[in-house]
Amino acid sequence: METIEFKNVSFTYPNCTTVALNDVSFAINESEFVVVCGESGSGKTTLLRHMKKNMVPYGRGTGDILYMGQNIENLEDRISASEIGYVQQNPDNQIVTDKVWHELAFGLESLGESNLVIRKKTAEMAEYFGVSNWFRKNVWELSGGQKQLLNLASVMIMQPKVLILDEPTAQLDPIAATQFFDTIRKINQDFGTTIILSEHRLEEVFSMADKVLAMDKGKIVVFDTPEKVGKVLTNNNKSLFYGLPSAMKIYAEVTSENNTNFKIQELANEKCPITVKEGRLWLDSFKKTAQCEQLKNRRSEDKLVDNTLFENEISSTISGIAKSNITAIDLKNVYFRYEKKNEDILSGLNLTVKKGEMLAILGGNGVGKTTLLKLITGIKKPYAGKVKSDGRVIALPQNAQAIFTEITVEEELGEAFTDKTSYNNSITKEDIISSIDDMIAFMELENYRKTNPYDLSGGQQQKLAIAKVLLLQPQILLLDEPTKGIDPYFKRSLAKILEALIDKGVTIVMVSHDIEFCAQYASRCAMLFDGTIVSEGATRDFFGGNSFYTTAANRISRHLFKNCVTCEQVVEACRNIGV
Incomplete structure (x- = not known):
């Protein structure tokens, strides 16, 4: 039976000339895992909000939306609250109490459950989601990943039949995001809960999905299995193509007849890889085919295939290299804590950024990345050490609404x-x-x-x-998670903006969980951990030496190519294999 069904649904926001949803029709079956993708503003959030009665946005709408055959507008409030769970993008927007245990219990309290039932289900859910160790904590003490996990647990405690998630990992570091996705998959498998997930990070969720729904300008471009959706987007929609998993993009580019220098019929007919594992195996097949072609073409000269071809580095595509030796930002032996009784957030930190450089700072949630930016702007002062900046400093906060x-x-x-x-x-x-x-x-x-x-x-x-x-015309631009919620296609436009600023001598320091973006465009990267910078270096060297804080392209290709950290670099390395 269809769990959620849209019938010719259209919707327009007040004061908008563009239709947010344009005659949308589709059905999601019970226990399906559906991933919704598309550019920013394509209608993904609007679509999801229409699936829950109290989340439907204000505006002009037509068509019918059914839950278990019943119009959502006519659902009882109790059914809507308990059977259709919703997890928002910003975890702080959903938390309503001050304690972890109370947040878990809040939904059941609202449904009028007895204290005995609440205590039993709260304990069970705390154990299932690994909340037990911070069960008694204040919610403001939690990291972003913990808050989002708490939101998920608070929804799941009501045992919903449908779980809707709107870019739930937008503010999570890569490891926390992976753990969150693993939990979502476990919920789908353990409880048969229907999962509807809107996400720009498709590397992991694409392979989890039963179906993928791709949107563009309020319409459904394609709604099918991940393999078929990948094929459609590769051939017909370049903007959405950039959001596909790295394995699919590498496969599509390498097997394109216009972009290869050896016979690819056999490779092109193989199943398109989706995961890192499948991508690695496909590259192995590529290597064997390339070697056979090389051997065939060189046999007359008695030349054997040189396996070191697969070890050669290729030219860097990374821009934003510092254009001067002038120091724009200098932090020396910096110590900072928010309260005297608390532990140091930053401890003996040293960092130098040159004028015209794009530096990306990475690290887990709660390690002090945002705090570091506040020190550079002067909003916060260290209790020891010195912070100097040369130029007008403008900062983009993590929460866009703050400005x-x-x-x-x-x-x-x-x-x-x-x-x-x-x-x-x-x-x-x-x-x-x-x-x-x-x-x-x-x-x-x-x-x-x-x-x-x-x-x-x-x-x-x-x-x-x-x-x-x-x-505001900054001379030093500080960006806190600038690509949060932005689709992969527009990220390329953002990168052009940043590169133009660098050409003008603007210095950019970017705090980000977006490893793919940092690998593509930063000139230098640094890892913040335990209050200090534990590693830094040129982008390719930085990501090439990491196990977890690295790109999918690097994990796919590292056994064949040295320090290829972007899809473009892997594709170029493949093309450089002579025949």
């Missing part, structure tokens, strides 16, 4: 021009309007000029926040 002050998108951008330290008094009204128009167009927000920033999707809010920060 929103106006009621429309264009007014939000206009507010950036009220900062007299950024712009001289000679700037005209026409210049301001032109700058706002250009930024709105570049950020693909033309249809949302009059929209309240809080009505935008998470990815669109991030775009707006980035646009506002850029209009």
Whole structure:
């Protein structure tokens, strides 16, 4: 039986000229694991919110949405609350109590369950989700990963039949995200819970899915198995292609007849790999085929295949290398703690960033990355050590909403021009309007000029926040999770913006969990752990030597190619194998 069914559903937000959902029809069967993907603003969040009665957004809508054959609008509140669970992107937006144990119990209390039932189910759920060790903690003491796990446990304690998750790992580090996805898969397998997951990180969830629903501009592009969806997106939708798992992208590029220098018919007919494991095995097949072709073409010269071909490095595609020896940011022996009685967050930290460099700082949730940025901006002061910066420092906070002050998108951008330290008094009204128009167009927000920033999707809010920060004309730009909620296609546009800033001498320090983005565009990376920088270096060397904090492309190819950390580098290495 269909658990969720959409019948010709269309929806438009107030003051918007673009339809958020455009005649959408599909059905999700009981116990299916469905991944929803698409560009920011394609309608993913709007689609998910329509699946839960009290989450349906305000606006004009048509069509029918059914849960177990019944219109969602007519569901009893108790059924909607208990049988359809919803986990939001920002874990802080969903937590309503002050203690972990109370947060777990809150849903059952709201349903009127007895104390005996609440205690029993709370204990059981705490053990299942590994919450026992921090059961009595205050929620504000938890890391981002723990908060999101708590949200999931708080929903699952009501034993929902459907679990909806809207980019739940957007603020989690790679290891915490992997653990969270493993838990989701376990829930689907252990309880038969129907899972509907919206996600930009497709490396792991693509292989978990029974079906993938790809959206573009409010419409469904394709709804099918992961293999078939990958094939459709590879051939017909380049923007969504960038979001596919690395193994699929490498396969598609290498087996393209226009992009290879040896016969690929046999390889192209093999099953498209999805996971890292499948990608490694496929590359092994590629190597054997390449060697056979080499041997065939060189036999007349009695030349044997040189296996060191697979060890050669290729030219770097990474940009943003520091363009001067001038120091823009310098931290020496820095110590910081939020309260005297607490332990140090940063302990003896040293870091130097050159002008015109793009530095990516990685590390787990709660290790002090955001705190480090606050010290550079001067918002926080160390109790020991020195922090120096040379230039105007502008920061993009992790929570984009923190810098929103106006009621429309264009007014939000206009507010950036009220900062007299950024712009001289000679700037005209026409210049301001032109700058706002250009930024709105570049950020693909033309249809949302009059929209309240809080009505935008998470990815669109991030775009707006980035646009506002850029209009402030920074000399030193600090970015805290800049790609959070942004689709892979727009990340490429963001990278072009950052590269243009670097060409102008702007220094960029980026805190991010987005390993793929850092590997593609940062010139240098550093790992923050236990209060200090434990490793740093050029991007390829940094990721090439890591086991977990590295890219899928590197894990796929490291047994054949040395220090290939992006899909482009792996594909180039494959093409460089002569025949």
